[in-house]
Amino acid sequence: MSLFEILRDVVFTLVLLVALRIFLVEGLRGLVARFLHLLRLLPGMETIFHHVVRRQVRQSLQLLQGEVVNEASSEQERQQTHCIPEKGLNEVELTDELERYKKADACPHDGRVFGYVYTVNDRRFETIREIYESFEVSDEAAKESDGARETRQARRAEMLQTFTRAFMHDNAINPFLFPSLKRFEIETVAMVAHMLHGDDRCAGNVTSGGTESILMAVKTYRDRARALCPHITHPEMVAPQSIHPAFHKAASYFNVTLITVPLTEDFTPDRVAYRKAINGQTILLLASAPQFVHGIVDPIEEISQLAQERGLPFHVDACFGGFLLPWIERLGYEVPVFDFRNPGVTSMSADVHKYGLGIKGSSIVVYRSADIRKHQFYVYSEWPGGMYASPTMAGSRPGGVLASSWATLKIIGQDGYVEMAKGLMEITALMTEGIKSIPGLALCGRPHMTAFAVTSTDPRVNVFALAAVMETKGWHMERQTNSLHFSVLPSHTVERVKEMVRDLKECVEIVKADPSLVKKGTAAMYELIGTIPDKTILDDYLRQLLNTLY
Secondary structure, eight states: OOHHHHHHHHHHHHHHHHHHHHHHHHHHHHHHHHHHHHHHTSTTHHHHHHHHHHHHHHHHHHHHHTSOOOTTGGGHHHHSOOOOOSSOOOHHHHHHHHHHHHTTSOOTTSSOOOSSOOOOOSHHHHHHHHHHHHTSOOSGGGGGSOHHHHHHHHHHHHHHHHHHHHTTTOBTTOTTTOHHHHHHHHHHHHHHHHHTTOOTTOEEEEESSHHHHHHHHHHHHHHHHHHHOTTOSSOEEEEETTSOHHHHHHHHHHTOEEEEEOBOTTSSBOHHHHHHHOOTTEEEEEEESSOTTTOOOOOHHHHHHHHHHHTOOEEEEOTTTTTTHHHHHHTTOOOOOOSTTSTTOOEEEEETTTTTOOOSSOEEEEESOHHHHGGGOEEEOOOTTOOEEESSSOSSOBHHHHHHHHHHHHHHHHHHHHHHHHHHHHHHHHHHHHHHTSTTEEESSOOOSSEEEEEESSTTOOHHHHHHHHHTTTOOOEEETTEEEEEOOTTOOHHHHHHHHHHHHHHHHHHHHOGGGGGSHHHHHHHHHHHOSOHHHHHHHHHHHHHHHO
């Protein structure tokens, strides 16, 4: 017997023994699973498996939806181009859409559904609904506006309530039970992707807010790196120091290290430091449009080029500015290219419930392709209760929020968003010019939209003391490290801004005249917090504060 034959027999025997051991320990199912796993490692087999899975998905959808689903129609809704209508739809058009979509849904109150919906339409739920609606985003801002705008906003608010009520009992956890909710979500994501200059390959989901959108993006890229780059054992992200804390939360939740780079004098990230922070463990680059602290758009075009050079994904956090920057750019304001027009941008997040004017909580996370988005999903196929799949953090998701998010974009329309943007930017100019005219105060950098930070240029003017004095006049001030934050909102009017500037000017003089104010009340507390070198002490303080509050 030749050496080759001996080795062949030894290998065969070892394989047989291993297979027998797996069979005895894990059974036939386990043995087949191990065999299929090894088979997928062979060159070309993954492509064959992928083809088989896609064909099986189409057949499953055909059975579940009761219709023929082919390669083109299975993704038709997602790939069909939708955009925010040029002009907001009227009540009749939206009501027709509502009734048409609702017809396909299961009725959760006819006794034929065995899960997902536990509420009933009775007197108690009617009371609960009224309480819920009393805390919704309403048309309060319109009460101080002109009559025509008040009427339009009142009608919009009424239509949003109609959609919220119609789908309040519905649960998006099962897209086959409530297909209208799936359609609302697909079309809402498509409209936002179009607004951000994405194409019909974009895919995403509606989330409960900007934080969940950010969590989903980080989870997606972590899992993508696990699948494509198994050599990465300690994944890292790179971001400017001004990146939203939700990314730090995501880093903590998903065991990813967040490397932040310092800001330069213009409050944008140090380009050299950003580039140096990238290494072999980097899985994602990050930037904001704009960052909330100073209202400045990060150098997204430069980071996009860097992402392409390094072959890295790049997420732009436009939770704050996603629904405003496109419209102020259309109005002719100087706006850096911040969206999918940058080829290196692979995903974005934008909040409907901020300048999208939707109800809380609604945000969008959108990816350049479904091939990226697939890493966002959580699936589990071994539960005794059946197969489990969830697109976002939540399992159950409120149908009313999905419906009202879709309706918000349809009701307001591009004309409504442009009108909102125009008014907000005019108010912003009035506010910033007024603040800059006050000796001792200045803006931080060159903000790009409706948010900005105000700092002191006079050692006699402590911003924390200034905030404390302003609050005695009824203003609710937002404190930051060495600055005060201002975001212009739809509720801000010319009269209110003029009143604020007058009070701010008066309070600056009060602070100048009384140096002891910095040692009193909240001013002293914030000043002390800023001087503590060990930030873990502040972390402990914040945990205890939350524990006490709740």
